[in-house]
Amino acid sequence: MVRTSHDIPGAAAGRAARQARLWLATVLALLVAPVIALGSAPPASALGNGLALTPPMGWNDWNAYGCNVSEQLVEQTAQAMHNNGMQAAGYQYVNIDDCWMASSRDGSGNLVANSAKFPDGIAAVANYVHSLGLKLGIYEDAGTATCAGYPGSYGHEQQDARLFASWGVDYLKEDWCNIPFGDFSGRSHQQVAQTLYARMRDALSATGHSIVFSMCNGWDSSVQPWNWAGPVANLWRTTVDIQPNFASMLNNFHINVGLASHAGPGAWNDPDMLEIGNGMTATENQAEFSLWAEMAAPLIEGGNVVNPSSSTLSILTNKAVIAVDQDSLGRQGTQVSSSGGHDVLAKPLANGDVSVVLFNETGSTATISTTASAIGKSGSSGYTLTDLWTGGTSTTSGTISASVPAHGVVMYRVAGGTTGGGGGPTSGPIHAVGAGRCLDVPNASQTNGTQTQIWDCNGGSGQTWTSSGGRLTVYNGAKCLDAYANQTTAGTKVEIWDCNGGANQQWQINPDGTITGTQSGLCLDVTGASTANGTPVELWPCNGAGNQKWTVG
Structure with missing residues (x-):
């Protein structure tokens, strides 16, 4: 049986799990920022399509709405993002997930939007989203059918890519369900993934239209895209589908945090969408947003942003935290220390500052500490700490410490001295x-x-x-x-x-x-x-x- 990456959510079931970069560089590709990361594993190189030089930011309907996607929902969400500060904070993409299409292709083999859900068609929705200065994303699958059973792109990659380009689509999320592994006898899942995702990469390239390419293959742990997908996609899933609870978020953090050496401008590890406002506490929401920003992860919100709570909106639009995620140096933060559920992450920034997250995985308030030297700072008798959630500032001669609530974070931007001296060569x-x-x-x-x-x-x-x-x-x-x-x-x-x-x-x-x-x-x-x-x-x-x-x- 082919394993699907998510089930169609029903009223009683709620939302369910989804278990589960042609080379285009020009001789004068400009402004690719460096990534400096420790470790012996080679990072993936960037696809070179000039897109996603910082992690993509946007919204996707799946986490909050499942198959209940519609033209009205997408347009209302785009309008809300335009008005509520999300667009101004950097969110660009309004992404449609599974269940948007009709159950079969038309007589010419083209995908067709579900006429009840999208009566004006996808091109009209793209035009509306573009009129607001935003961009439209869409969903497909590398297999014969999507995870919810709608037509997949297998064997139709060029045709589908041309269709998406003609509609004005700016972002494609391609899933990993219903793969005909029997057509690839003797080849591993990773080898099949390399073949199929490269097909869609080449098809998107051939359209001449700029489309960010996102691989969604998290349920299949054998694929390990971080080891090879740099030249194929702009981002790739590293984890199983996230759920709106702390344990799931923590699991995805643990998987993604060790993959820093594989990420950089145009090539990002994706621990799945944000669950801000979908069921975790405000403290846990703040922790997820901080950790995702520190890991230079895509910030794709998966909640209701048409009618968000004030807490949800304030977290999603924290420009100081977003600036860490979107920093032009493009380095994924690394784990400086981890002991007893107390984690310290450090992320060097383009201006020489270092972002530090003190994360408390445990159920009790705890004091978590590190030093300027441990996070790579040196050459100063004093450093300035800016708390990115409260805005407060303080100074230290070297110790960085805070009382951190259960399941929470304290996030600092550390200025002063020089960066790169800590931890030796x-x-x-x-x-x-x-x-x-x-x-x-x-x-x-x-x-x-x-x-x-x-x-x-x-x-x-x-x-x-x-x-x-x-x-x-x-x-x-x-x-x-x-x-x-x-x-x-x-x-x-x-x-x-x-x-x-x-x-x-x-x-x-x-x-x-x-x-x-x-x-x-x-x-x-x-x-x-x-x-x-x-x-x-x-x-x-x-x-x-x-x-x-x-x-x-």
Whole structure:
């Protein structure tokens, strides 16, 4: 039996579980922010369609309404978002989920909107949403049928993508139900997912219309999209369907928080939609919103925003917390410590501040503490803490501590000193954002003069770099990244050499994602903007292109 990712909700059942990026980069892809994350696992590279450079923000009907979606609901919600401060706070997408279509395709094989629910059709709804300055999202499935049993996109990917583009759709959520695994004999679920989601990626690309691509495959844990979906989608589900209770939210947090090294601009881990206002307490709602923002997760609200409570609306429109989620550096926050249900998360921000969340998973109020050093701050005798929920400020010489309510958070923005000093040097891969590969020493050679290249990320010793004291070293510090013969001209090869303290072995990791030679002022560059394995790395005048963007660690 094919497992579905959710059941159609009935009046008695309420809402039920839903168990369950063609490469388009141009040579001059601009403004891709860096991600600096610890760990040996390579992050997914960005799809390169220029979309979702910060996590998408919007609304989806499923959590609150299930199959009870309609033209009226979508338009009322769009109007409410336009009027109630959500749009002004950054929410863009108004997303239709399952059950919007008729039970069968038309005579030409096209999807058809359910005429009772959407009497004017999806294009008219898109026009209305666009008239408010918002964007429209829609739902489909990679299988033969959606999770609720409506026609899926399997075998119709190009036709459906063209139809969505013609309607003016801006966002596609593609689910993972009713997959004909029998058509892929001998292939794993992950291999099938890679094939089917790539089909829809290519189909969307071929339309020439900008459509954010969201993969929804959380019920199938074997798919593990964070390991491969960077070049396929803009975001991917990492968890099972969230439910409107603290235990479910906590479960999804625990799954998603360890995947920070795989996320970055245009490529986001998605622990599922927000349940703000759907049944948790105000304290728990505030915790979910804070944790999702700290993890640079998409902020897709799943509740009733036509008639939200004042508490719900105030949480959803907290611009200080939203600014953490939408920060241009694009780093997912990481877990600094976790003990006895007391968690500390830290997220470096583009201006040098660090966002810190103190999270109390337990049922009793607790004091949770960390230090400026632990969150990566150094070089100051005093730091300013801004509480992002109360707006209050305080100062500290290094200790960061608060009394945190049960199931709650305290969230600070920490300013002062420098960022990046805590915890010693960073170590891990250096990712070429434009190519989706890693900075690599060919064949893990340790011969002086070996020119570096890009290669598929594999976690090997020739791809494990340490950034410390302005140097980038490999093989546990045995060799340094080196500009050949102290040359400072365009095309100078970048090689490995015995570390000698020379100026040609000094590198600057910049906030815009570039790495520049301190001696030359030139950028670390993937030759010719190639994305192929074995492409050599050289020095070149900085130009803002995607082949000069790197993420370190």
